Amino acid sequence: MTSPVIDVSGVDLTFQTNDGPIHALKNVNLEINKGDFVSFIGPSGCGKTTLLRCIAGLETPTGGDLTVNGLSPEDARKARSYGYVFQAAGLYPWRTIGGNVKLPLEIMGFSKEDQTERVRKVLELVDLAGFEKKYPWQLSGGMQQRASIARALAFDADILLMDEPFGALDEIVRDHLNEQVLKLWARTEKTIAFVTHSIPEAVYLSTKIVVMSPRPGRITDIIDSPLPKDRPLNIRDSAEFIQIAHRVRDGLRAGHDE
Amino acid sequence: MTRVDTKFERIAYPVGFGLLVLLLWEVAVMVFGISPALLPPPSAIGAAIFGSLPILWGDWVQTVVKGALNGLWMGSFAGIAVALVIDRFAFLKRGLLPVANFFAALPIVGLAPIMVMWFGFDWHSKAAVVAIMVFFPMLVNTLGGLADTDTMQRDLMRTYAAGHVATLLKLRLPAALPFVFNGLKIAVTLALIGAIVAEYFGSPIRGMGFRITTEMGRLATDMVWAEITISALTGTALYGVVALIEKRVTFWHPSQRG
Numbered sequence: 001m002t003s004p005v006i007d008v009s010g011v012d013l014t015f016q017t018n019d020g021p022i023h024a025l026k027n028v029n030l031e032i033n034k035g036d037f038v039s040f041i042g043p044s045g046c047g048k049t050t051l052l053r054c055i056a057g058l059e060t061p062t063g064g065d066l067t068v069n070g071l072s073p074e075d076a077r078k079a080r081s082y083g084y085v086f087q088a089a090g091l092y093p094w095r096t097i098g099g100n101v102k103l104p105l106e107i108m109g110f111s112k113e114d115q116t117e118r119v120r121k122v123l124e125l126v127d128l129a130g131f132e133k134k135y136p137w138q139l140s141g142g143m144q145q146r147a148s149i150a151r152a153l154a155f156d157a158d159i160l161l162m163d164e165p166f167g168a169l170d171e172i173v174r175d176h177l178n179e180q181v182l183k184l185w186a187r188t189e190k191t192i193a194f195v196t197h198s199i200p201e202a203v204y205l206s207t208k209i210v211v212m213s214p215r216p217g218r219i220t221d222i223i224d225s226p227l228p229k230d231r232p233l234n235i236r237d238s239a240e241f242i243q244i245a246h247r248v249r250d251g252l253r254a255g256h257d258e
Numbered sequence: 259m260t261r262v263d264t265k266f267e268r269i270a271y272p273v274g275f276g277l278l279v280l281l282l283w284e285v286a287v288m289v290f291g292i293s294p295a296l297l298p299p300p301s302a303i304g305a306a307i308f309g310s311l312p313i314l315w316g317d318w319v320q321t322v323v324k325g326a327l328n329g330l331w332m333g334s335f336a337g338i339a340v341a342l343v344i345d346r347f348a349f350l351k352r353g354l355l356p357v358a359n360f361f362a363a364l365p366i367v368g369l370a371p372i373m374v375m376w377f378g379f380d381w382h383s384k385a386a387v388v389a390i391m392v393f394f395p396m397l398v399n400t401l402g403g404l405a406d407t408d409t410m411q412r413d414l415m416r417t418y419a420a421g422h423v424a425t426l427l428k429l430r431l432p433a434a435l436p437f438v439f440n441g442l443k444i445a446v447t448l449a450l451i452g453a454i455v456a457e458y459f460g461s462p463i464r465g466m467g468f469r470i471t472t473e474m475g476r477l478a479t480d481m482v483w484a485e486i487t488i489s490a491l492t493g494t495a496l497y498g499v500v501a502l503i504e505k506r507v508t509f510w511h512p513s514q515r516g
Contacts, residue, residue, distance in 0.1 A: 084417040093510040
């Protein structure tokens with residue numbers, strides 16, 4: 001057994017605010033192995049995004065140990081170990097779609113030919129071939145978010161961190177993108193950590209579902225999904241799927257009632 | 259349904275109104291027997307313009323090309339450069355910015371006699387006044403623009419482990435451009451005012467401000483109005499050039515997409 005890609009043990013994070021300290025994360029323990037698809041689910045304020053940001057080295061825990069690829073999150077960030085997809089696409093309006101995907105490649109100093117080739121490849125991967133020369137504001141919200149996923153994939157980090165990437169999209173687009181993310185995961189064999197507040201999305205996508213609760217933000221349940229890796233959309237009507245969804249809902253309710 | 263004006267109509271309306279104003283002006287001067295020293299008719303102003311083209315050209319070169327434009331580029335570059343330095347070092351923002359704001363509140367034209375003493379009667383002292391005048395709007399606008407990125411955009415750059423320079427070049431400078439152009443539009447107007455008014459405090463025997471004061475002393479108001487007409491046309495043209503460049507460079511900004 002190899003060591004986990006992301007190892008979270010006893011992590012605490014307290015924000016000091018003007019209204020006093022806020023306990024955002026309390027004693028969080030979690031192991032994410034290579035090739036896992038892990039979802040963090042919970043109500044707002046449960047620390048799911050904060051946990052993802054800690055893994056990304058964008059926030060620093062005030063206690064506990066956290067390693068990414070065996071490095072501290074800060075060093076892992078500097079080693080460009082992950083691609084990060086934010087809640088909004090956040091494409092730069094002065095760059096074309098191709099230019100946006102190229103942005104990390106330029107910063108990381110990839111060669112010109114390599115840049116062109118990678119942009120072509122990842123745009124194909126997210127079904128945006130032919131939109132390279134369009135500007136973000138000429139595209140729909142779903143297409144923009146796909147472009148931002150392409151941008152996170154462009155430099156081919158082993159880990160993909162996604163923070164409610166489809167939260168602002170309508171259900172039909174979201175279903176379609178969920179399917180695409182699964183295909184992408186199967187093709188690229190990346191380790192994915194995915195924040196969501198949608199139970200069907202979490203159950204449909206994940207090999208491991210982390211249920212979280214607020215005040216203080218903590219993990220209440222970790223569910224290893226028995227669903228097969230190959231998942232058509234109608235798997236959501238199967239008894240197994242509904243059973244897991246139930247357990248997630250129970251976990252969320254338990255955290256809520258305390 | 260409202261009908262969109264054709265290009266011809268968009269030009270024809272203002273030109274028509276302008277001609278109407280000139281006509282009323284001409285008629286009023288004639289009907290009420292207004293002395294040409296108080297208000298010359300447009301026809302006399304027109305005659306003065308076409309009768310003294312070489313003089314007006316010499317004044318224009320002296321004031322606009324040498325005084326205003328030289329001061330404009332020097333003051334703008336200095337404003338942007340100082341903004342970049344202040345932005346890099348937090349202690350400068352705390353120390354230098356209040357001092358700069360204090361200077362910005364000075365009626366800078368009052369410095370003109372001092373500039374004449376320092377830099378002589380020729381265009382150098384006028385350019386100095388203009389440079390100081392345009393420096394502050396450029397500084398303040400550029401600083402505002404550099405601060406106009408949201409947390410997500412900056413976090414994105416952090417996930418790429420991008421340094422200060424890369425973040426500046428790829429994100430913050432492009433994002434600041436609409437603000438820089440706003441500053442530039444203020445600056446071209448100020449530059450013309452500054453260059454003309456500074457000549458009131460001493461200049462060689464040419465220049466638009468020089469001509470206005472001396473011709474006024476001889477009660478040759480048609481020549482004064484001729485200079486005013488030229489300066490109005492110049493101001494409009496300079497503003498138009500900046501607006502045109504802005505449209506080309508910041509085509510992606512919502513205010514330009516229209």
